[in-house]
Amino acid sequence: xxxxxxxxxxxxxxxxxxxxxxxxxxxxxxxxxxxxxxxxxxxxxxxxxxxxxxxxxxxxxxxxxxxxxxxxxxxxxxxxxxxxxxx
Amino acid sequence: xxxxxxxxxxxxxxxxxxxxxxxxxxxxxxxxxxxxxxxxxxxxxxxxxxxxxxxxxxxxxxxxxxxxxxxxxxxxxxxxxxxxxxxxxxxxxxxxxxxxxxxxxxxxxxxxxxxxxxxxxxxxxxxxxxxxxxxxxxxxxxxxxxxxxxxxxxxxxxxxxxxxxxxxxxxxxxxxxxxxxxxxxxxxxxxxxxxxxxxxxxxxxxxxxxxxxxxxxxxxxxxxxxxxxxxxxxxxxxxxxxxxxxxxxxxxxxxxxxxxx
Numbered sequence: 642x643x644x645x646x647x648x649x650x651x652x653x654x655x656x657x658x659x660x661x662x663x664x665x666x667x668x669x670x671x672x673x674x675x676x677x678x679x680x681x682x683x684x685x686x687x688x689x690x691x692x693x694x695x696x697x698x699x700x701x702x703x704x705x706x707x708x709x710x711x712x713x714x715x716x717x718x719x720x721x722x723x724x725x726x727x728x
Numbered sequence: 729x730x731x732x733x734x735x736x737x738x739x740x741x742x743x744x745x746x747x748x749x750x751x752x753x754x755x756x757x758x759x760x761x762x763x764x765x766x767x768x769x770x771x772x773x774x775x776x777x778x779x780x781x782x783x784x785x786x787x788x789x790x791x792x793x794x795x796x797x798x799x800x801x802x803x804x805x806x807x808x809x810x811x812x813x814x815x816x817x818x819x820x821x822x823x824x825x826x827x828x829x830x831x832x833x834x835x836x837x838x839x840x841x842x843x844x845x846x847x848x849x850x851x852x853x854x855x856x857x858x859x860x861x862x863x864x865x866x867x868x869x870x871x872x873x874x875x876x877x878x879x880x881x882x883x884x885x886x887x888x889x890x891x892x893x894x895x896x897x898x899x900x901x902x903x904x905x906x907x908x909x910x911x912x913x914x915x916x917x918x919x920x921x922x923x924x925x926x927x928x929x930x931x932x933x934x935x936x937x938x939x940x941x942x943x944x945x946x947x948x949x950x951x952x953x954x955x956x957x958x959x960x961x962x963x964x965x966x967x968x969x970x971x972x973x974x975x976x977x978x979x980x981x982x983x984x985x986x987x988x989x
Binding site for chain 2: 666667668669687689692693694695696697700702704720721722723725726727728
C-alpha cells in the first residue's frame with residue numbers, strides 16, 4: 642500500500658486507465674489520465690500548497706511564477722524538495 | 729566580547745558556533761537545543777518531499793524562523809559535483825534566493841571523507857553562479873588554500889570524521905590552514921565534547937560547526953549550553969594569548985621571600 646487511505650481520493654487521478662501519461666515525481670512513476678495538467682494543479686493535488694518547497698523540472702529549476710504556464714507531458718521528471726534536519 | 733565580531737560573506741555574527749539540525753528527537757528539541765547553543769547560523773539538508781504527506785505535517789523551517797537564524801543549506805549525501813550543484817540550486821530556490829551555502833562532496837559512504845577533487849570543481853561552478861560557498865574539506869592545507877583562492881568564503885576542515893566525536897586528530901594541520909587563510913576557518917565535523925570545541929578555538933579557528941556532538945549527547949539541551957560556553961571560552965583564551973609552556977624550570981606563583989622560619 643503506497644499511500645495512507647486518508648489520501649486515496651487525492652490520488653485517484655494517478656490511476657486513470659484511459660490514455661495514461663506517465664511522469665516521474667521524486668523517482669516514482671505516476672500516471673495521469675486528464676488531458677492537460679499544469680504544475681500548479683499537480684502541487685494542489687499533492688497537497689503541497691502550504692509547504693515551502695522547490696522544484697526541479699527536467700533538470701532545471703523552475704520558479705513558482707512559471708508553475709501555472711507549465712503543462713506536464715509524457716516522460717517529464719520532477720524533483721520536489723523541502724528543507725529537513727541535517728548537519 | 730561584543731567587539732569581537734565574526735564576519736562571513738559580508739555579514740557580522742556574534743556567535744562563532746554553527747549548528748546542524750539533524751538527529752534530534754523532534755523539532756521541539758531541535759529548536760530548544762539551537763536556542764541554548766546561541767548559534768545564529770544553522771545548517772539544513774535538502775531532501776525529496778514525501779508524496780502524499782499530511783498537509784498539516786510540521787516543517788523544520790517553522791521551528792527555526794528565518795527572522796532569527798541564517799540558514800546554511802548543505803549538500804550532505806552528495807557524492808558528485810553535479811549532485812551538489814543541483815542540490816544547492818534547489819536550496820536557493822527553496823530559500824527565496826539565499827546564497828550562503830555549505831558545500832560538501834563526499835567520497836566514501838563508510839567514512840564520509842570528503843572528495844576534495846569533486847569539491848573544488850563544484851565550488852568553481854557555484855562561485856561563478858553567485859553562491860557564497862562555505863566549504864567542507866579535509867585538513868589538507870594545500871586543498872584548503874586552493875579552495876580559498878577560487879573564492880570560497882569560509883574554509884571548513886574536518887577535525888575528525890563526520891559524526892565520529894573523535895575530536896581534533898591533527899591540530900598541526902589546522903594551525904597551518906589557519907596561518908595561511910585570509911577567510912574564516914571553521915572546524916566542521918569531529919567535535920565530540922566541549923573540550924574539543926575549546927581546543928579548536930584556542931588553535932585560532934574562527935568558529936566551529938557541529939551537529940552530532942549536541943544531538944547525540946544524553947542531554948542535548950545541556951550540551952548545547954556547554955558548547956556555547958566552550959566556544960566563547962576558547963575564543964577568549966586564544967585572544968588572551970596563552971603563557972609559554974616550560975618543561976621544568978620552576979617559577980612559583982607565590983613570593984619566594986617572607987616565608988616563616
